[in-house]
Amino acid sequence: MTEKTYIPSSKIGHTGLQLTEKYELVDLSGKPLIEYIDTHLYLVSSEPKLNNYGDFGQLYLSKLKGKTFPSGSKCLRGLSLSSSKDFIMMYQNPYDTFDSFPDIFSDGYKTINLGGYNAFISNSIYPNEYVSALVQVDNKYRMGEYNKSGTYYSLNKEIEIERQILKELKSDNLTDAEDILEQELYIQSLQKECTVFNSTASQEIDKYRKLK
Known part of the structure; x- marks a missing residue:
């Protein structure tokens, strides 16, 4: 299933809000576990110029080296939310209280x-398009993210934003080469x-939950 639409639970009986998630189905049969369980950890830990995860990163690489997903393994990659x-x-x-409002x-x-x-909706809009908000519930205030109707998350849009950040990093002569490399790996x-794995892939992943 690459698309799911559902109505969030409501204590006061609202049923008008529908959320839709769209995914890409990926066949993982025979592919390395190491590259899909935590892709960013794999890429950064495999790069000698970076040491973001230290010993843990190297343990991750050594524990999963040569391990592959069995036939029938699949995952879903999140594409959009609307x-x-x-x-x-x-x-x-x-x-x-209102004490946090100025911040x-x-x-x-x-x-x-x-x-x-x-x-209470902030006038500031963030790059990923959500807006900070506070909601008054039972005389208290809960913080949250305000989203307009329509598509409020897009993987392609997120990648586009990160590529723009990469472009800005490269144009700044003061940027360290390691920062540029890390941004490139993050985009990759x-x-x-993957966002979620099927039961076949999950059962294989569970075999290596304990890295030591």
Whole structure:
């Protein structure tokens, strides 16, 4: 299944919001485990010029060296997330007061009613397109991410943003070569890494959960 649409659970009975996830199906049969369990860890640890993960990275490489996925192994690579309506994905821990407003909304905010809740939306828009928000719930304030209806995450868009960052790094004469290399490897990992594995692949991965 490469597309899934669902209605989030609502304590107050809302059913209008539909979230859709789209994936690419990847056949992993015979491919190296090391390259797909944690693609970024694999790429960075395989590069002698970088030492981001130290001994753990080398342990990861040695433990999984030569191991491959059995026939029938597959994974899904997340391509996009979209919604039928504006929504806020709230974090779990609440704020008790307005004290955090100046820090969260340094560029100001607007107040809206969303799904029956008072919501405070930042005027700042981040590169990945979500907007910081606070929602008043039972006299407390929960922080979250405000997303407009339509596509609110795209793998291609994320890669495009990271390529622009790479371009800026390369144009800055003060940027270390290691920083440029790490950004290049990060983009490679975005293009390859899996989001979720099927049971055949997962059972094989579970054999190596303990690295030592």
